[in-house]
Amino acid sequence: MKRKYIYISAPLALAAVVILFACNKKFLNRQPIGLLSPTTLSNAHGVQSMLIGAYSLLDGEGGNNSGWGSAASNWTYGDVAADNAYKGSTPSDQGDVQNLQLWNANSANGYPPQKWDAMYDGIQRANDVLRTLKAANANDMSASDTILARAQAVFLRAFYHFELVRVFKHIPFVDESVTFAANDYNVPNVDGSGNFINPMPKIEADFQYAMQYLPATWNGDKGRANKYAAEAFLAKCYMYDQNYSGAIPLLGDLMVNGETASGDRYALQKNYFNNFNADPTAKNTSESVFAAQMSVNDGSAAATNQQGNPNGNYGDALNFPYNGGPGACCGFDNPSQDLADAYKTDPATGLPLLDGSFETGGHVIARGTWAGTLDPRIDFVMGRPGIPYLDWGPHPGDAWIRDTLNDGHFNPKKNVYALSQKTTLADNSSTYWAAVELTADNVNLIRYSDVMLWMAECQVQTSGDLGTAEALVDSVRSRAANPAYWTYINNDGTAPTFNATSYSYTQKPGTTIPADNYKIGLYPTGTFAANGAAYALKAIQFERRLEFAMEGQRFFDLQRWDFGSPGSMAAVLNNYVKVTAPLRPAFIGATFVQGKSELFPIPQNQIDIENEQGKINLKQNPGY
């Protein structure tokens, strides 16, 4: 009998176990740990957090395929591909940028896809907010908060689209209806007849909505888009559309009523250089219409071994002196000789050499090598041999240049930090490869001087008031002309004290002298009127180059001027090749092709994917 129990109990036990597991359906139901589901987020808190996530790509980094090619500063497209900067480093390092610099990039180049992918990531993050609003509103989100969130989301969506328009022009507009689940993601950039669709009306509609519903100020959140930021971007869109008469009322309103998200009335800062200071008190000033906020030592750098790029100014992480000074890597984005020479001024008037003569008669290199006079802004834009490099001492010259043959003699200056800011406003993580090149420097997306110079441009383009235009240009120049904030050096060539909070050099009569022979003058009243619209336009355009050099603007300025005056961009840049090739052999044979090189190629892999089913959804830009 006893044995029989064993015979029976064994299969019974087995059967019991089988039943146990068969009934335990939960066994195969493993819920995600440490991650959030859409239902958890369908409320006010979820929407606000998703909105922060959408803002976070303003720095260009941390999104899909983001990298130096999606930098908020657009240094590769805006300065290297224009006449302001050389790629830097050695020729093979980031070879894709070499191709951008020489306008021979093809559609497989690795940099434009970074911009493309990261911006659409930002667009869909904004769309995620829009998609969640209805459910959140049904839960705990108030109607007014819903509108505020919607207005911010459409602002961001418009911003990211506009960034794409500047680089590629012919881009698909992706609204909140486009999702993976809906399988409608092969959004075309062409209509049924194969003509490019202009995305600008939709972008402008988004900015208009944002302008209408956003508040003027945000309580303490300096980085949020306000009504005037939206208005300024709408004006900027109109500038790209050559809709100058449309822009004028917007710019006028901004100049009269415009204020920052923290309530400061728009105005130029007294100290030009302070616009590039990472100190929290120097950021988001009255001049900062809208900026990409950067932060360091917030845990984002140490965590990058997993994914993403840190919240410091990663986009410009390569753009530091090589092997010394701040960063110690990587020697990219070296200001060009042509840019340095552009800061020559007329020794009598202190005005820029609009006739192009700055490109002849010797070069501006080290302190004192140019016998003539210089616009003082040169030494805020570039590190030059012998000139104090913030508080790092006088720039040591070619010791900070990786390859003088290709890279010239200058280092970028606007994106770096002062020695006294090291480890506080530069990252001090150790697990990241170049922590010291992550700075808290904001990237200014629109500075107030931009607004002023646009207005000047509009006045000229609409046959408006040349006197107003001249006054605006002069007020930008007069700020730079204030000797209180120039770069100073001690008599013996050593560097004077640099105050990193005010971003200015200490002056001591008898000991300190201006670091070079600065002379900057204003256009005497009536100069524009006397010389006519063409002269005025040239003066404004030249002023923009000097004012915004190394801020990623130059290529796009040339581009939009070219839309109004086809061929002008090719003329400028092929002339740049002519003066540069004798100095930098890489430029020998380089050609800017009119009708092609004004735009960057739409990434080939995107074209391949979107057109895979046979229908042409995405059409390549002309010439590529």
Next chain:
Amino acid sequence: MPSKTNTALPGLLLIACMLFFSPAFAQKMVSGRVLNQTDNSPIASATIQIKGTRGAAVSGADGSFTIKVPNDNSTLVISAIGFESVEYPVAGRSTLGDISLKVGNNTLNDVIVTGYTAQKKKDITGSVAIVNVDEMKQTPAGTVENMLQGQAAGVTVINSGAPGGGSNFRIRGITSLGNTDPLIIIDGIRAGINDINPDDIESIQVLKDAGAAAIYGVSGSNGVIIVTTKKGRGKAKISYDGYVGSQQPLKGYNLANPQETANAIWAQQINDGLPPSNVQYGNGATPVLPDYITPTNGHAGDSMTSPSKYVFDPGGLDDNRITKANKAGTNWWKTIFSPAIMQQHTLSASGSTEKTNYFFSINYLDQKGTLLGTYLKRYGVRANTVFNVKDHIRVGENAYVFYKQNPGFTNQNEGNTISYSYREQPIIPIYDIEGNFAGTGSKGLGNSQNPYADAVRSLNNKSNDWQMVGNVFAEVDFLKHFTARTQFGGNVDNYYYWYFTYTGYENAEGNTNSNGYTESSGYNSNWTYTNTLKYSNTFGNHSIAVLLGQEANSFYGRSLSASRGTYYTTDPNFWTLNAGAPASQTNSGGVYTNNTLSSYFGRLDYTYNDKYIIALTMRRDGSSYFGSAVQYGNFPSVTGAWRISSEDFMKDVTWINDLKIRGGWGKLGSLSNVPLYNQYTLFNQFASNSYYDITGASTSSQLGLYNSQLAGPATTWEKDVTTNLGFDATILSNKLDVSFDWYNKSINGLLFRPSVPATVGGATPPFINLGNITNKGVELSVTYHGQAGRDVKFDIGGEISAYRNKILALAGGNKYVDEFSAGSSRINAFSRAEIGHSIGEFFGYKVVGYFQDSADIAKSPTQDGAYPGLFKYADINHSGAIGDSDRTFIGNPNPKFTYGFNLHVAYKAFDVSAFFYGSYGNSVFNYIKYWIDFPQVFEGAISKDAVYNSWRPDNLNPKVPRLSTKANFSNTQQVNSWYVESGSYLRLKQLQIGYTLPKSVLQQFGIDKMRFYVQGTNLFTITKYTGLDPELQASDLGNNSNFGIDFGNYPSNQKSFYVGAQLTF
């Protein structure tokens, strides 16, 4: 849907049990003795089994046995390894006397463990490779994975020289772009094969086709490796097995000395029409090596070279770390590679009695790598025991516990010490004059790092791992033909490591980064609960075996990591998290494994008259990876075999001893690399991805969320369908064993992450079922057992495997996917997965030669950067211009075939064995040439080829293009066929000579066996490859989409020499 079947199954089981219920018979004891027919010596450990039942006994050291038989008509089946088994009727006797067994080469009756069950080799219908464990163990290596290379037909293993480093492990070709590691089952438990002690292994079987592996369902598609560890058998014995030896490093790369390097830098500039100059080598007609590299281009007597002017201030303007030029040249390879000791010792005790059997072992492995700072140390203890509690009940356990230290080495990466050894210029000495490290911080010498400094700084990093693998089980025999088994087992792995990041002050880059310290830990655990019920019976000529089972698996793992920076001192005694600067602290953690698998399976084996064999298996798997509607998959297989040799018409064919034709079809599933939670739409928060400093505070950011993953609710199992045909033959008086297989393995509904346009956003799209791959292949293994004269016995065995891999479809309707490598991507993707091609094929421009002169350029298709002496690419699309669409497939890293070849010769007390391994027809991408053949690439060290054999008007057929300062489309920027070389090789993996002391001598010391041997490994490699070693792993072992690329591989072909001993008493 699944619940219906699930609840029905146990009911069926019970009914089945009832049907076979019948009263027990009276039983009696029978005894006897098993002897060797040749010399009448007793055979220990012979198995005495009652035919048609589970009842069995094992003979003792004197060959004697007793066994309880159900009745007087019972028949005993007596078998022992190395002997032909016999059937012996009891015929009413209680004493059977001596039973002699004939020595046989025939292994057909060997019992092979094939997953949840064991079969005689002759009854196997699927494709199963049986690894000869003794041969395998002859290759000294830290991991069993390494040893398996060439040991089983159809199994490809690609190793590196890194101690404890993983291998690319593939069974029957590449079945996935992701991980292709087979399922490893150790004593019924899913576990890793890497850390098991090879001396503990009793047997290894490789289940290759669906017929064999379908019982493992979803987990079996990459093949299954079944490892069984040793059991005690026969009289108590103690064994020692050990060896000690030394590995010799290779000679390294063929690099130029400082003067040659300088000459090449001059040639670059002269070729470009520039006046040559260099910050270190001066200017003028010829370069002059400086006496000092800091101060830059310093010369003896310069005031700044006076030791009193030494200033240590990295990154600062006053920095003057005076560094003498090493004019003779530093051989960086030699600074980091040196001979390395390896030793392994195993001591085991084992034995069996009627009531128990036990195996106990302790193991110590110490494998130093030839590369400074790499090593594997392992201490392991194993205890396997079985208790026969009652006649019908057995309980037992297998347990293995080990502790290992194995600091990781990121092999195949441009940023590791091996790569720095060919990138750091030789003029740089190891140290400056004060004994601080020297490096590229001295101007104009590129951006490499001092590899010796990097290696030395890693020496105090620690990596610890504790693991416990094991199971407990109980088996009950009942109703004569049934056995029920329940087993619970698993694996617990705890790891803990820490490392210090030094400020590489001597380097050109990162020389002012703060130092830092990181400490990380985590654990993995998994458990498997398996219940099976077996029935076996024989009715006349019909033999039937049924297996039903149920299994549940659960996997879980989590980790955490923290770091701080800005340590006051780099003294290892100071390395705790508390000691760093609090402001720099970071921490992270998460769950990285969290899934379950629930399974039911069954198997039916039917044999008619030993001639016709059919096996059916069915498995139903449910996985937490998939949504509830598509969670379950069914995986059937059917296989059959026909033993022709047993047919009457074959009776006269005497040269065939055994011939069996096998065939089968089966469907397997795979989870492939499906990410956790693939079925869900998820949002994540990650500081660098989604946080934003919305207040402008500069040093803090606010939490933000982003959509991290899109849902794939309909995604389900990948289905792998395999058809297999083969035969096993034993011919020529059992002297020759031949086994052949042909297979067609097609993967349908390949789990694949589709390429979606950027318009979808940044969230990762889910894996979906799209894409098909086929692998077709053949495998042949042949073994010959021979004898020459009286004293010479020899065995020769070989295996050859060939597969052809082809992509039939890709996800999202894509025609191709460019596959980037984790090792480096400076010239874009090396390989492309394209429909109609094999996985891993290299894709780029085809170099047709060098542009000879401007006339040549003028008549050639337009090409960016075209210049005499630079690459001339083929105009594949005949457009007259070289562009993207001229790229083509330029090499295939998949071998045409691989082969292994074993030789054993025994002459009296001496034995010699050798093992050759080879790979034929595979291409290698020699990416090292990018770094050392182009001086303009980061201004690093350069090859002698670049110095002496670059293009010049008087050297039109060079190895290296014209030297230039430029980097463009026609020299450094593109993947092209110039890098591709033949990777075929043949290697003598090991040669061993052993001597076994005569028994007569040993017996007086009570020793049963004593053998000594000397051994050499990797004594030669025949290859045309110009790099160090053509055996190249993927830079990421979990990604099979690109491989065969040389980034500076830790070579696995280093010669080594060992002495070893085996002792049993």
